[in-house]
Amino acid sequence: MRKLILIRDFLYWFLDTQRLKWPNTAKVLEYILKNESILEKVELVDDIRFYRNALMVSGRGTVTFPFVLRLDGKYIHDVEEALQALASANFYKLYVKLSYSKDYYQGVVSKKRVWKVKRAGKKKKIAYQKLMLLIDAALDRRDREEFYRLTKQLQRLSNV
Known part of the structure; x- marks a missing residue:
């Protein structure tokens, strides 16, 4: 489906x-x-x-x-x-x-797969902004583990 x-x-x-x-x-x-x-x-x-x-x-x-x-x-x-x-x-x-x-287009999955089109960076930009807000909140709470987890997600997002 x-x-x-x-x-x-x-x-x-x-x-x-x-x-x-x-x-x-x-x-x-x-x-x-x-x-x-x-x-x-x-x-x-x-x-x-x-x-x-x-x-x-x-x-x-x-x-x-x-x-x-x-x-x-x-x-x-x-x-x-x-x-x-x-x-x-x-x-x-x-x-x-x-x-x-x-x-x-931004990206397409290869042969014999469903082609996925990323919407001109909008989703990436929104995800980036959300992660930045969550990182700020983790810093405010001094939650080191959450901060490291979120910054790793941010790095993965930046590499995509």
């Missing part, structure tokens, strides 16, 4: 932040987002070359092809045809690559 939420969030992020090379390809991603049974079969990858059932959608500023859907080895480059194929096809997994300019 958590994986599904992360995939959905990533697809929405992609649609919200990227200008697509072929704007009508957004229909395919929107169809996947609306169709829970297809969304459950989606796995995000960084390379689709070796997968029989794969989809690639590209944003502007990338060197990849704008759009391709491959189902059972058949290549589809037309959006309407792709929507019909997705509606009628029976497949176990759909491997999806979203190609976008690397300027728009």
